[in-house]
Amino acid sequence: MTLDKCKKGQKIKIMNIPNEIIRSQAIRFGISEGAVVTCEEVVPAGPVVVGMYKQQIAIGRNLAKSISVELIN
Amino acid sequence: MNELSPGKNIVLVGNPNVGKSVVFNYLTGRYVDVANFPGTTTNVICGRFGCDAVTDTPGIYGISSFNEEEKIARDIVLHGDILVNIVDAVHLERDLFLTQQLIDTGIPVLVVLNMIDEAEQHGLKVDIKVLQELLGVPVIATSAVSGRGMPQLKEAIYQARVGRVLPQVQEKIGELPDQVPRPDKLLILEGDQYVAGKYKLIARNYRDEIYGARRRWVNELVAMSVRETGRGQALGAALGRWMIQPVTGIPLLIFTLWAIYQLVGVFVAQTVVGFTEETIMVQYFQPLARYLAGHLVAPESAVGKILVGQFGVVTMTVTYLLGLLFPLVLGFNLVLAVLEDTGYLPRIATLLDRMLMVFGLNGQAVIPLVLGFGCVTMALMSTRLLGSVRERRIATIILALTVPCSAQLAIIATMLAGLGPGYAVIYGLIILSVFISGGVLLDKFVPGKSSSLWIDLPPLRLPRLQNVLQKSWHKSKEFILEATPLFALGALALGLLDVSGALEAIENALIPLTVNWLGLPKEAASGFIMGVIRREFGTAGLFSFPMSDLQKLVALTTITLFVPCVASAMVIFKEWGWREGSLIWLGVIFMAFLVGGTVNQLLHLFISIPHTSPLTMLAGVIILWLVLILGLSWLKPAHDK
Numbered sequence: 001m002t003l004d005k006c007k008k009g010q011k012i013k014i015m016n017i018p019n020e021i022i023r024s025q026a027i028r029f030g031i032s033e034g035a036v037v038t039c040e041e042v043v044p045a046g047p048v049v050v051g052m053y054k055q056q057i058a059i060g061r062n063l064a065k066s067i068s069v070e071l072i073n
Numbered sequence: 074m075n076e077l078s079p080g081k082n083i084v085l086v087g088n089p090n091v092g093k094s095v096v097f098n099y100l101t102g103r104y105v106d107v108a109n110f111p112g113t114t115t116n117v118i119c120g121r122f123g124c125d126a127v128t129d130t131p132g133i134y135g136i137s138s139f140n141e142e143e144k145i146a147r148d149i150v151l152h153g154d155i156l157v158n159i160v161d162a163v164h165l166e167r168d169l170f171l172t173q174q175l176i177d178t179g180i181p182v183l184v185v186l187n188m189i190d191e192a193e194q195h196g197l198k199v200d201i202k203v204l205q206e207l208l209g210v211p212v213i214a215t216s217a218v219s220g221r222g223m224p225q226l227k228e229a230i231y232q233a234r235v236g237r238v239l240p241q242v243q244e245k246i247g248e249l250p251d252q253v254p255r256p257d258k259l260l261i262l263e264g265d266q267y268v269a270g271k272y273k274l275i276a277r278n279y280r281d282e283i284y285g286a287r288r289r290w291v292n293e294l295v296a297m298s299v300r301e302t303g304r305g306q307a308l309g310a311a312l313g314r315w316m317i318q319p320v321t322g323i324p325l326l327i328f329t330l331w332a333i334y335q336l337v338g339v340f341v342a343q344t345v346v347g348f349t350e351e352t353i354m355v356q357y358f359q360p361l362a363r364y365l366a367g368h369l370v371a372p373e374s375a376v377g378k379i380l381v382g383q384f385g386v387v388t389m390t391v392t393y394l395l396g397l398l399f400p401l402v403l404g405f406n407l408v409l410a411v412l413e414d415t416g417y418l419p420r421i422a423t424l425l426d427r428m429l430m431v432f433g434l435n436g437q438a439v440i441p442l443v444l445g446f447g448c449v450t451m452a453l454m455s456t457r458l459l460g461s462v463r464e465r466r467i468a469t470i471i472l473a474l475t476v477p478c479s480a481q482l483a484i485i486a487t488m489l490a491g492l493g494p495g496y497a498v499i500y501g502l503i504i505l506s507v508f509i510s511g512g513v514l515l516d517k518f519v520p521g522k523s524s525s526l527w528i529d530l531p532p533l534r535l536p537r538l539q540n541v542l543q544k545s546w547h548k549s550k551e552f553i554l555e556a557t558p559l560f561a562l563g564a565l566a567l568g569l570l571d572v573s574g575a576l577e578a579i580e581n582a583l584i585p586l587t588v589n590w591l592g593l594p595k596e597a598a599s600g601f602i603m604g605v606i607r608r609e610f611g612t613a614g615l616f617s618f619p620m621s622d623l624q625k626l627v628a629l630t631t632i633t634l635f636v637p638c639v640a641s642a643m644v645i646f647k648e649w650g651w652r653e654g655s656l657i658w659l660g661v662i663f664m665a666f667l668v669g670g671t672v673n674q675l676l677h678l679f680i681s682i683p684h685t686s687p688l689t690m691l692a693g694v695i696i697l698w699l700v701l702i703l704g705l706s707w708l709k710p711a712h713d714k
Binding site: 021022023024025027028029030032041043044045046047049052053054055056057058059060061062063064 | 134135139163165166167195281285318319424426427430435525526527528529530532
C-alpha cells in the first residue's frame with residue numbers, strides 16, 4: 001500500500017521512496033527505506049503526518065501517494 | 074597572533090531551530106534575528122570572537138546542493154577551520170546525521186548539545202562520554218537560552234578535533250586526486266555536481282550508499298548513548314494536533330487572525346496611533362516645526378512649503394514615520410515574532426496545504442504569504458524556500474499583487490473601520506477573489522511542475538518574551554531606518570512637484586484614469602505616485618482629501634493591489650531580472666487599475682438601478698465570479714505528481 005492510505009495510529013514500514021531527492025532528504029530526517037514510523041495524523045484530503053522518535057514531518061498528499069509502505073502489527 | 078593574521082574561521086552549523094543564533098550572539102555579542110521555521114536566516118552573518126571570525130549559517134539538514142540555504146552553508150563549511158555543530162538534544166536521530174556528515178569532511182568539529190534541559194523534561198538521558206567517544210570529537214551540553222554550559226563553550230571551541238570518519242568514506246576517498254581539498258572530496262563522493270565541476274571531475278554516485286551507511290551508524294550512536302528514562306508529555310501535543318485538523322484548525326486559525334486584528338487593527342491602529350499621530354504629531358510636533366521653521370523662512374514661500382507644508386519634508390516624514398508607521402510596524406512584528414517562535418507557522422502550512430494546491434503551491438507557501446503581511450520585501454526573499462521556480466513565480470506574483478504589508482494593512486484597517494462592516498466585507502471579498510483567481514489562473518498558465526509538501530513540525534513552544542521583544546524591536550527599528558531616507562526623498566520630490574506646478578499637470582494628465590475610469594478625485598494621482606515610493610505612503614496619502622464612501626472603497630482596492638513599494642520592486646528585479654521583473658511590475662499595475670476600475674464601473678451601474686443596494690449587487694457579482702473561477706480549477710485534472 002501507499003503512505004496516503006494509512007490511518008492514524010498505525011505503525012508502518014517505509015518500503016520505497018521513488019524520488020531521489022526526497023529519498024536523500026528523508027534519510028537525513030531518519031526516514032530511510034526500511035525505517036518504522038508512526039502515522040500520527042492524516043489531514044482529510046491533505047498531508048499525512050508521520051512521526052519517529054520525537055519529531056513529526058508533514059508529507060503532502062501527492063508525495064504520500066508515491067511512497068510505498070507496509071503495515072506492521 | 075598579530076592583527077594582520079586573519080585568525081581562524083569558526084563556522085556555526087546546525088539544523089533549523091536548534092539555537093545557532095543564540096550561540097552566535099553569545100560568542101560575538103551581536104544580536105541576530107532568530108526564528109522558528111526553516112528559511113529565515115538566509116543572509117550570512119559574521120562576527121568576531123577574539124581574533125577569530127565567526128560565521129553563522131542558515132539552518133540545514135545536511136550540506137549538499139538541494140536548496141539555496143544548503144548551497145550557502147556548504148560553501149561556508151568547506152572553507153571553515155573549526156566547525157561548531159549545534160545539535161538539538163531532543164532530536165538527536167535527526168541532528169546527528171548532519172554531525173556525522175561534518176565529521177566526514179575531515180574538518181575539526183565541536184558538538185554543542187543544546188536544549189539539554191528540554192531533553193531532560195522529555196525524559197531523555199544522553200550519555201555525553203559515550204557520545205564523545207563514538208563521534209571522536211568533544212561534546213558539551215548546553216542550554217543556550219538559560220545560559221547553562223555557555224561559559225565552557227568559549228574554551229571548548231579550541232578543543233575541536235577531527236572526528237571518526239565513516240569507514241565507507243575513508244575507503245573511497247583515495248579514488249580522488251590529491252590536489253582536491255579533503256572536505257571537497259566528501260561532497261564529490263556524495264555526488265555533488267557543483268563541487269565536482271570546480272575540479273573538472275565527474276561526481277561519484279555513492280550518495281545512496283554513504284547516506285544509508287551514515288543513517289545506520291547514527292541510529293546505532295543514538296541507541297548506545299541515549300536512554301529514555303520515562304515518557305515525558307511534550308508541551309501542547311494535543312494543541313499541535315488540533316492546529317492541523319481542519320475541523321479544529323480552521324476555527325483556531327480564524328480566532329488567531331481575529332485576535333491579531335483586534336490587537337493590531339483595533340488597538341494599535343486606532344488607540345495607539347490616535348495618540349501618537351493626532352495628539353503628539355499633529356497637535357504638538359507640527360505646529361512646533363512650523364513655528365521653528367518660521368524663524369528661518371516664510372511659511373508661504375516655496376522653501377517653507379517644501380519643509381513644513383502639506384508634503385513637507387520635515388512634517389510629513391516625521392508624522393508618518395514616527396506617529397503612524399512605527400507603532401503599526403512594531404505591532405505587526407510583535408505578532409509575527411510570536412507566530413514564528415511558537416512553531417505555529419509550519420502547522421498552518423500543513424493545515425492549508427490542500428487549499429494552496431489549487432494555486433499550484435504547497436502548504437509551505439503560507440510562510441511567505443504570512444510574512445508578506447509583515448513586509449512584502451522580506452516575504453519576496455523568503456519565496457526561495459519554495460521547492461521549484463514555478464512555485465516561486467506564482468508566490469511572487471500573488472505577493473506583489475494581493476498581499477498588503479503591515480504598514481499599509483493598518484492604514485487600510487483604520488480607513489475601513491470608519492466605513493463600517495459592510496464595506497469591510499466587500500473589500501475583503503474583492504481582495505480574496507483577486508487572490509483566488511490570480512492563484513487559479515497562474516496555476517493554469519505558469520509552466521512547470523510544483524513540488525509536494527515536506528515540512529518538519531517543530532515542537533510547540535511558549536515564546537520567550539525577551540526574544541520576541543528584542544526581535545520585533547530590532548526589525549521595526551531597521552524598517553524605520555531604511556524607510557526614513559526614502560520617505561524624505563519622496564516628500565521632497567512631491568514638494569518640488571507641488572511647488573513647481575508639475576503635480577497639478579500630472580494630476581490633470583491622469584484625469585482619464587483617475588476621474589473617468591476609477592471615479593476618484595483627481596488628487597488621487599498623487600497618492601498613486603507616492604504609492605510607488607512606499608505602498609503605505611500612498612495609502613496614507615489618500616487621507617488628505619475628501620471622498621465619498623464608495624470612492625474610498627475603490628481607492629482602497631486599487632492601492633492594495635497597486636505596485637509594491639520601491640524596495641520590494643527592487644527585490645523582484647533582482648530575483649527575476651529586468652525583463653520578467655518589469656513584466657510582473659507592469660502587470661500588477663495594470664491589474665490594480667483594471668480591478669479598481671471594474672469595481673467603480675459596476676458600482677455606477679448598480680446605483681442607476683433603483684431599489685437595490687449597490688454593495689449587495691457587487692457582492693453578488695464577486696461571488697458569481699468566484700464560483701466560476703473555482704469551477705475552472707476543478708475542471709482541470711488534479712496534479713498527479
